[in-house]
Amino acid sequence: MPPRDLALALLVVVVWGVNFAVIKTGVAEVPPLLLGALRFMLAACPAVFLLRAPKLPLRLYLAYGLSISVGQFAFLFTAIHLGMPSGLASLVLQSQAFFTMLFAALWLKESWRRSQLAGLILAAGGLALIGWSHGASMPLAGFLFTLAAASMWAAGNIVTRAVARHGPINQFAFVVWASLVPPLPFFALSLSIEGPAVIVEALARFSLQSFAAVAYLAWGATLLGYGLWTRLLSRYPANQVAPFSLLIPLVGLTTGWLVFDEALQPLHYAGAALLMLGLAVNLFATRLLAWAKARP
Template identity: 70%
Template sequence: MRPSDILLALVVVLVWGMNFVVIKAGVSEVPPLLLGALRFTAAALPAVFFVRAPRLPLSLYLKYGMTIAVGQFACLFTAIHVGMPSGLASLVLQSQAFFTLIFAVVFLKEAWRPSQLVGLLLAAIGLALIGTTHGVSMPLGGFLLTVAGAASWAVGNIVNRSLARHGPVSMVGFVVWSSLVPPLPFLALSLLIEGPEAITAALSHFSLRSLGAVAYLAWGATLLGYGLWSRLMSRYPASQVSPFPLLVPLVGLTAGWLIYDEALRPVHLLGGALLMLGLVVNLFWPRLSRRWRERGLDAGRP
């Protein structure tokens, strides 16, 4: 990769890693489901007037918007609102990679590789260790909601797989136009769960801090992050670009510690290390084993 593109990839990592502390700032003043409605409204408008919608079935926009947007962020925002530490949330959410593997086997009939099973086992042990530490500093409900958000993200990844059938797709355009889907479901959930009084109170006392959180989540994490990411994915093989998100929890954990003094216990570090090791095994082991086999063949040739 060119140095300038490596820098862009690191910008994406930074933007997505800081996303979690911004969410915590946002839900401290705005109910989480209302925050989701505001985020995707700002992401869609006015961008839809300047970005062309890819020619795709409406069902794909609806499925993507309801899974990766509504499902993932309704759970994540609520989890952080009820006390899930932002840094740990950035780590636990990476379990989406393994939910994606499971759903790909169930829905797409993909076959397991041994490295995937090893990675899944390591990640499951890591998540179990983190889950055992629930208490005042990490409520069990917050942990379970974060895992549910990861599972919803994974379902959205399965939806993403179906985009390949329609040829090259502008992911920026797809993300922008998909952002028209979540605001109404988010608002309906907010009215039902949080209530009209909470919505009215939040909007009538809307601060610069809340405005900054919505702006960052909509234009930074959503439009800038996905825009740069889709550019990199279009220029390089996925194998070169996909390792970079492994750095997102590092940024999230560091930011949570520096900004909110979210100290990690040793079991968190052990569980997080196992989860990330599982991701690394899943991502790199097939490539490494293939190279070793090729070197072995080359060494055996006269």
């Protein structure tokens, strides 16, 4: 990978890693479900007027928007609103890789390799340690909502696989047009759960900080992040691009510590180590074994 594209990959890692601290800042002033609606309104407009929608069935736009956008971020924003530390959220959310494996086995009938099963067991042990350490610094509900967000991201990954079967398309344009789906469900959820009075109050005291958080989530995390990520995936094999996601929790944990003074407990460190080891085994073990067998 040339230095320029390597720099772009690292930029995505930083943008998505910092994203969790921005979410925590945003939900401090804006209710989480309303924040989701505003994020995707800004992500879709005015970009939809500049890009042509890929020719895909409407059901794929709906499935993607409702899973990876509404499902993932409704749970994630709520988790952080309930007190889930932003750094730990960035770590636990990476369990989406194993939910994706599970869903692919159930829905696409894909078989698991031994290395994937070993990685899943290690990651499950890490998540169990993190969940076991819940308390004042990490509410159990926040942890469970983050796991639910990871499962929704994984469901969106399966939808993306279905999109790929329709041939090469402008993935960035697909993300933009799929961003038209989430605002209405988010507004409906916000009205029914958070209530009209909370929405009116939040909009009435909508500050520059709130706008900056929404703008970062829409233009930075969604458009810039996904735009660069899909560009890299179109140029290089997925196994060259995917490992960069392992660096996202490093940025997320560091940002949470620097900005919010989020301190990890010993069980958090142990769980984080097992989870990251599980992800690394899932990504690299097969290639390392193949390389070892190929050596004379």
